[in-house]
Amino acid sequence: QLVESGGDLVQPGGSLRLSCAASGFTFSNFWMSWVRQAPGKGLEWVANIKQDGGEKNYVDSVKGRFTISRDNAENSLYLQMNSLRAEDTAVYYCARGGRYFDPWGQGALVTVSS
């Protein structure tokens, strides 16, 4: 099971940190990913992170602004989002896997608006 938290309304240029609590599997054995979905739109992969945190990948549109991290002792995944823009408004899903994604969390809504 994956449960996201931290979604909120934030002003453009602001910051937000999403968390994802994992349970029911050995978290430290899996790559993890963030995928987002803007309102009424399709799916967009955002970032992934290797089991030990030693490798991270990002979509170009968030490079330098977002940071993915994990705490295997706490079975938790994070997404630090800085310099947020209106186009970052979306439901952010935490998902197990670095290649394909299963399962997915319920999502956290991030709204960037003044």
Added chain:
Amino acid sequence: DIQMTQSPSSLSASVGDRVTITCRASQAISSYLAWYQQKPGKIPKLLIYAASTLQSGVPSRFSGSGSGTDFTLTISSLQPEDVATYYCQNYNSVPRTFGQGTKVEIK
């Protein structure tokens, strides 16, 4: 980046019909392709990975085929509970990329 193009964008079919959705990659991705189902108001669900491997628990009326650049998701006999948007996804390289989605409705 590898672009994924699905067709059609939407379709309407009758219960029991055979439904086919196509996904085309802008460059060859071997069999590194997954398919997802997202029902209205719900989270995405993995249906197929490695182009043709059915995820555990997914009904056998779903099947996938293809390799290289051209892929197909087939529903052999459409059921009312299959109303959803279906997405293909490339995992041959980073960034992982999704198709724009195909919305399936019942006629």
